[in-house]
Amino acid sequence: MDLRYAPEDEAFRAEAREWLTDQLTGDFAGVRGRGGPGDEHALFDERLAWERALGSARLTCLSFPEQYGGRDASLLQQVIFYEEYARAGGPGRVGIIGEGLIGPTILHFGSDEQKRRFLPRIASGEEIWCQGYSEPNAGSDLANVQTRAERDGDEWVITGQKIWTSLAHWADWCFVLCRTDRDAPRHRGISYVLVPMRQAGIDIRPIVQITGTSEFNEVFFDGARTAADNVVGDVNAGWKVAMGTLAFERGASTLGQQLAFENELTEITETAKKNGRSSDPVTRQRLADAWIGLRIMRYNALRSLSSMARGELTPQTAIHKLYWATFHRQLGEVAVDVLGPDAALAAAQPYELTAAQRLFLYTRADTIYGGANEIQRNIIGERVLGLAPEPKVSS
Numbered sequence: 001m002d003l004r005y006a007p008e009d010e011a012f013r014a015e016a017r018e019w020l021t022d023q024l025t026g027d028f029a030g031v032r033g034r035g036g037p038g039d040e041h042a043l044f045d046e047r048l049a050w051e052r053a054l055g056s057a058r059l060t061c062l063s064f065p066e067q068y069g070g071r072d073a074s075l076l077q078q079v080i081f082y083e084e085y086a087r088a089g090g091p092g093r094v095g096i097i098g099e100g101l102i103g104p105t106i107l108h109f110g111s112d113e114q115k116r117r118f119l120p121r122i123a124s125g126e127e128i129w130c131q132g133y134s135e136p137n138a139g140s141d142l143a144n145v146q147t148r149a150e151r152d153g154d155e156w157v158i159t160g161q162k163i164w165t166s167l168a169h170w171a172d173w174c175f176v177l178c179r180t181d182r183d184a185p186r187h188r189g190i191s192y193v194l195v196p197m198r199q200a201g202i203d204i205r206p207i208v209q210i211t212g213t214s215e216f217n218e219v220f221f222d223g224a225r226t227a228a229d230n231v232v233g234d235v236n237a238g239w240k241v242a243m244g245t246l247a248f249e250r251g252a253s254t255l256g257q258q259l260a261f262e263n264e265l266t267e268i269t270e271t272a273k274k275n276g277r278s279s280d281p282v283t284r285q286r287l288a289d290a291w292i293g294l295r296i297m298r299y300n301a302l303r304s305l306s307s308m309a310r311g312e313l314t315p316q317t318a319i320h321k322l323y324w325a326t327f328h329r330q331l332g333e334v335a336v337d338v339l340g341p342d343a344a345l346a347a348a349q350p351y352e353l354t355a356a357q358r359l360f361l362y363t364r365a366d367t368i369y370g371g372a373n374e375i376q377r378n379i380i381g382e383r384v385l386g387l388a389p390e391p392k393v394s395s
């Protein structure tokens with residue numbers, strides 16, 4: 001990938017920077033820096049309005065074709081946007097699952113009708129999505145999903161339970177991995193079904209997390225319905241689509257993510273300077289290590305993006321997930337250690353947390369979602385090092 005910026009890239013950077021700065025110091029100043037990990041509950045209505053303002057400025061879903069509300073933007077321009085977004089302190093995006101997961105999946109695997117129906121409403125922020133993969137007995141072992149979809153005339157009828165469903169309480173739609181053939185080998189009897197969330201037959205129960213907030217939920221489907229043509233890809237061929245979605249999860253946002261972590265490190269370093277812990281030799285080493293870790297992340301992300309720009313999907317993405325998740329969890333530990341005993345005091349009654357506390361608590365999840373560390377190590381062991389595959393219980 002050629003990382004020199006062409007004049008049109010610089011022009012796009014200037015446009016994005018100016019728009020973000022204007023909005024986040026003007027009408028949307030209140031959402032600046034809000035809604036991140038452990039703060040997802042904050043200011044939902046305001047952040048939904050922000051999502052729609054971004055959509056009106058055509059600053060969501062940059063990679064989508066123009067006809068579906070995007071800009072057909074190059075990978076480099078997408079990276080530029082994520083960098084500028086992090087630099088400006090843009091809030092946690094309520095449309096992130098639509099833009100990052102289901103949008104690219106529909107673009108790649110969906111029918112023309114599905115593209116027309118769903119993509120523009122993702123880009124405009126009109127419809128919010130959630131991901132219905134995990135179940136109580138299907139997390140790392142995702143092919144074990146038991147939620148069923150059965151055909152009834154022109155509709156699918158969905159029955160079963162999903163868990164850890166982020167943002168389900170706000171979502172208009174969910175992409176649900178369902179078993180559609182119980183007799184087929186387990187990877188071959190799964191379909192990728194798009195289900196409207198606001199209907200009888202869906203019960204959403206928030207799960208209170210260690211942060212005291214409820215970013216994710218249990219979702220019970222009891223005869224929920226969706227139209228027969230709301231299946232992405234072929235019926236019973238949903239496993240391939242589901243794996244495609246996971247590959248999209250590690251796209252252009254990775255560089256912006258690194259800048260967001262840099263903002264967190266800057267704050268931690270400033271705290272250490274103010275409270276005197278920056279003179280403690282071990283703290284100094286840990287802060288310097290974190291700074292070095294960020295540089296490694298950046299070069300690793302650039303290397304992955306270069307491969308993606310050449311159309312290659314390499315096992316390097318597994319290294320990246322393992323690296324950033326472990327890095328971020330450790331950064332959370334540094335954040336509270338720098339506070340010392342003050343880290344044990346809540347910001348306010350009854351359980352209002354400081355940014356450092358939220359970072360510490362939420363980053364425990366980073367090494368679990370999107371593929372747990374152990375699973376990433378299995379991928380590296382098997383696909384990079386060529387080690388013998390771990391024994392499978394069934395296939």
Ligand SMILES: Cc1cc2nc3c(=O)[nH]c(=O)nc-3n(C[C@H](O)[C@H](O)[C@H](O)COP(=O)(O)OP(=O)(O)OC[C@H]3O[C@@H](n4cnc5c(N)ncnc54)[C@H](O)[C@@H]3O)c2cc1C
Pocket residue numbers: 130131132133134135136138139140141163164165166167216365368369370371372373374375378390
């Ligand atoms: C904050 C957060 C948000 C989430 N959001 C969503 C969402 O929106 N939608 C959704 O569908 N899911 C979501 N998840 C669920 C997430 O995808 C699962 O938690 C993850 O896949 C792990 O599955 P599990 O929790 O069932 O753990 P398990 O798979 O039961 O794993 C438990 C432990 O065993 C280890 N383990 C399992 N199998 C192996 C193996 N073969 N070899 C070695 N070790 C192994 C794991 O690494 C882990 O340490 C979210 C999770 C979190 C924490």
